[in-house]
Amino acid sequence: MKLATYKDGSRDGQLVVVSRDLATAHYATGIAARLQQALDDWGFAAPQLQDLYESLNGGKARHAFPFEPRRCMAPLPRAYQWADGSAYINHVELVRRARNAEVPESFYTDPLMYQGGSDDFLGPCDDVVVPKEDYGIDFEAEVAVITGDVPMQATPDQALDGIRLLLLANDVSLRNLIPPELAKGFGFFQSKPATAFSPVAVTPDELGDAWQGGRLHLTLQSTWNGRRVGMCEAGPEMTFHFGQLIAHICKTRNVRAGSIVGSGTVSNKGVEKDGRTDWPKGYSCIAEKRAIETIQDGKPSTGFMRFGDTIRIEMKGKDGQSIFGAIEQKIAQPG
Template sequence: MRFATIRTGDILTAARIEGDRAVLVDATDAVDAYRRRDRLRDIGETDAGTAHYARVSPTPAHILCVGLNYRSHIRELRLPTPEYPTFFAKFASTLTGPRDTITLPRVSDHIDGEAELAVVVGRRLRRAGPQEATEAIAGYTVANDLSMRDWQHRTTEALQGKVFDRSTPLGPLLVTPEEVDDARDLTITFSVDGVERQRGSTADLVFTPAQLLSYCSTFLTLEPGDVVLTGTPGRTPRAAGPLVPGQRLVTAIEGLGEAVNPTAADPLPDTRPAWTERNPDTAMT
């Protein structure tokens, strides 16, 4: 099945996507529709091609992201294959819709996109084995982990470069596992103004979605609607330059659709103080 969260004004409604039809149902969002999929009531219909798609999971309790999970990316960085998954967290405020304009923050000088397969949790999960974790997956969707590299690399902790407001498109569709063979071998791409910057396959993942959910559930109780971003593939030879306002970003995963996000200039000022003016005794070299 394929579900979506549709925005009409300030109201969110779930829809079941059937070809070019978005059948509105009596659920608040795609995750709610998945959880109540056997007792949904149809309440309307709109054109799936022109619908305003909101983020698939509007307010997840947890968003966990995995670094170094594609063999191609690991080779690109000339790093050893990790023994355990490397995680960092995001917040619900970082999410945005798969058709929304992304404002590029003026306070960053180097912004990159990272295409990612996102896994959405369908039921509470705690200390789960791989089979239980597999059964807890509501579905898969498209994500892009826009990263403010200059902030990310200020310290050894990546968080500050990964959690800018409304910087992570999520959607358009929540596709249940049986529709895409548990996402075992899906092509994933990211392009900017029609020029491909990333291409990979989920077959290249080091840790599978079920393994990641099982591992996470060991230290954290996962809740319905939680999202795990599974990592990003390596770059193509044509990838070049940071993102700038006025571009068109397309993040696509085979069988899951694509997020199409224009970029815009930040209306807020650059408020970064010079480090030496703020704290001259501890200025970094």
């Protein structure tokens, strides 16, 4: 099934069930008013939400209405946890190669992860408000999952069973604030403002054979200022699958229902041709493009985002239909 949250003036919005083709929706108020409520009692709520979903797809839901992504908050407007991994080691390799730094061996066996702010997510069509352009504004196109309860010391396979929903993310980064923060030795903070999520979150069964072994084998599309810059394959080169990422969190703590775990920037390896490496599938963040330019040409030539720029992030199924709806945002000044 597919779920979204409509704006209603409150912090947590109203849960709606969305049809498979993203054309119609129906309030889920009689089952669960908010997505967190459904996640807290998933065994009770999910079958009822599934029944409503099937009625909606069959055209039998009496109070259906046209689905409007611009009315959406993030599917989970605020969460108990937002933990973002860096599951595509190619992204790490590129960034480090561009500054002549080696990748530590441990990065290939132990996932990188940071804990971001989860109290104020952005809806899929909300502006990305940044105080200054010179902070180095960047998008990051990612896949994410929302979990149920997963116990401490869960194995990767057990952790996979705890995945309730999948969605897309724009993990906005302020690149010029990152180096001084990391130099303090305590990780990201001001350099990671509010994250945006796709209009719709979907249950794994909706993805068919594209969902295999904790990886989503579909193409993630990134379009910057109307120009498609990334057609990256999300599945084959994901070094750590979502079960491994969740199990990484569970090493010393329980993961509770309503936790969101991100994949990190979706990234694909380059192709060697005539003594030169090219990246035909493009990029899912500007920092990676700049790393590629540095490797190829000795210096970056692409600037970061400016006020008025737009970003669209979307993933389509094998039938060409949008699965999660699109994140469509504009970079804006405060006020």
